Amino acid sequence: MEFTEEQINRYSRHILLPEVGGKGQKKIAKSRILLVGAGGLGSPAALYLAAAGVGTIGLIDSDVVDLTNLQRQVLHHTPDVGRPKVLSGKEKIQALNPDVLVSMYEERLTAGNALKIFGDYDVVIDGVDNFPAKFLINDACFFAGKPLVHGGILRFEGRVTTIIPKKSACYRCLFKAPPPPGLVASCQEAGVIGVLAGIIGTIQATEALKLVLGIGRPLTDRLLDFDARKTQFREIKVRRNPNCALCGEHPTITELFDDGDPYAGCAMRPSA
């Protein structure tokens, strides 16, 4: 593929970087990145990946835009309330950069559809709002052999880590299983400072681009924790757990399964 003059202009600030250059920009243009969740984390990630010129962005989300989403889900605008998030997202991505192809999956991620969808992508970004889906994404990336950039936000605290299946610690090495519903605040009642989604989602996008470009040091075997109240980043060492049920020496999880009802225990259906 050759870039047009307009594309060379559009991506000139990337092409100027020795670590990217024309060659790297072509890698970005050929890349396929999947965003699971077009909400708080998925929004900033989608916008920056679109601006960067990612070839194909996949969006999985079964929700419609809710007014309470707009405080942080910058992919969606006020007139989008009530519209499917994947459609609203696709429009914003293509308005920002018509070079980007957007594949829409207006459905919930399940053990039944995950591997088929993941198989078409180079990198997966976790932007979902519940534990069962986070574990499902981790497991599906392991079985599909796809790098995963995990993120989570709650109140003033955000987390990111990158997982290369079979090479670095997975989410189950870190946390064995989802908490029972109701024990950990994971629903909308806990609240989140909106801009935190921007900070964590853009770190996830950075990680995804580094993986596509094959540059730098990925955030593997490290859990980055950000405390917005103190404006403090902290890195927690993570290791592969030899007893991990998924990627350990004697795995007990040998196929995908839906790990509980994501909305059990919530008074209302959450909107990330």
Added chain:
Amino acid sequence: MIKVRIPTPLRPLTKGQGEVETKAGSVVEMIEALNSTHPGIKDRLCDETGELRRFVNIYVNEEDIRFLTGKDTPLKDGDEVSIVPAIAGG
């Protein structure tokens, strides 16, 4: 003294404090000491059998206690302990 970092979800139990200090010779003693000054914290960290819950990790000086000696991991003056539960928002 041991410095313990309290994660956001547990801060309602520590009157909003992100860090508390306590005296303890091991992680298990630390949990008991925290529970006496901040009642309810043990239930959040441990299940009915007293084992650490599966979605909560404890780090001593940034090392996961699962790779040390678990709940019996010794603590000494000046150690920093982090309690890190899974968080799910997105």
